[in-house]
Amino acid sequence: xxxxxxxxxxxxxxxxxxxxxxxxxxxxxxxxxxxxxxxxxxxxxxxxxxxxxxxxxxxxxxxxxxxxxxxxxxxxxxxxxxxxxxxxxxxxxxxxxxxxxxxxxxxxxxxxxxxxxxxxxxxxxxxxxxxxxxxxxxxxxxxxxxxxxxxxxxxxxxxxxxxxxxxxxxxxxxxxxxxxxxxxxxxxxxxxxxxxxxxxxxxx
Numbered sequence: 001x002x003x004x005x006x007x008x009x010x011x012x013x014x015x016x017x018x019x020x021x022x023x024x025x026x027x028x029x030x031x032x033x034x035x036x037x038x039x040x041x042x043x044x045x046x047x048x049x050x051x052x053x054x055x056x057x058x059x060x061x062x063x064x065x066x067x068x069x070x071x072x073x074x075x076x077x078x079x080x081x082x083x084x085x086x087x088x089x090x091x092x093x094x095x096x097x098x099x100x101x102x103x104x105x106x107x108x109x110x111x112x113x114x115x116x117x118x119x120x121x122x123x124x125x126x127x128x129x130x131x132x133x134x135x136x137x138x139x140x141x142x143x144x145x146x147x148x149x150x151x152x153x154x155x156x157x158x159x160x161x162x163x164x165x166x167x168x169x170x171x172x173x174x175x176x177x178x179x180x181x182x183x184x185x186x187x188x189x190x191x192x193x194x195x196x197x198x199x200x201x202x203x204x
Contacts, residue, residue, distance in 0.1 A: 064165045064188035065132050067195040072128040072171075078111040080104055088189060088196040089159050090150060122175025129172040138164035138187065146189065146198065164189035164198070171202065180204050 067086040074083035084092075084107065097103045118126045143164050150156035167186045173179060182204030189198045 064135070064167060064195050067188050067197055068132070068167055068169065068186050069130055071197045071200070072130055075111060075114060076126065076128055078108070078115055080108050080111065083107060083111065086195070086197050088198045089156055089191055090146070090198065093153060093156060118173065119175065121178065122173060122180070123177030124175060126173060126175045129174065131170045132167050133170055134168040136166045138166060138189070143189070160192050162190040162193070171204065173204065 070082055070086045073079070074086070084103070092103060095103055095106050097106055115126065143161055146164070147161050150159055150161070165188050167188060169184050169186070170181070171184050172181045182202060184200060184202040184204075186197060186201070187199040188195055190196075
């Protein structure tokens with residue numbers, strides 16, 4: 001056993017620990033050993049960065065497919081916060097309300113009415129099942145149509161639309177009494193760095 005005291009206690013403890021477990025000290029290493037450590041450390045950092053990016057993407061549900069699924073999950077649960085998190089700024093503008101509180105009231109009523117209609121048709125506990133079958137990048141011309149429309153509004157003129165995709169998907173709506181299958185397409189655009197659902201068309 002080793003006990004340490006005095007001003008050199010910590011340094012002595014590290015030296016004994018390194019000696020005991022045969023851990024080399026950096027100052028005693030040759031250039032080849034130092035290079036190997038540098039490469040290994042860089043690789044470890046790169047792997048850590050990739051892991052963090054992947055976890056962040058999963059946690060936030062980012063990406064156009066994630067935005068589309070969040071949209072339908074919000075309708076399922078009548079969840080205003082989730083719904084508005086993937087609602088395009090252009091769609092918000094269509095409500096023509098004074099503030100966020102008024103927008104919340106409007107959308108909550110809309111979500112409730114939509115779910116009431118779905119339950120009348122399919123029964124209680126309505127669920128959506130979405131499977132994306134195709135993904136196409138929107139052309140610059142298509143994106144410019146949206147950009148130009150936004151530029152006509154003082155509230156939307158500063159919104160940056162970086163890119164957009166068109167998603168084709170299969171959809172199943174299922175309640176306790178009935179179910180239906182169909183298809184759909186959605187335009188999902190990246191506004192100020194976040195993916196938002198701009199337009200949805202369903203064929204059921």
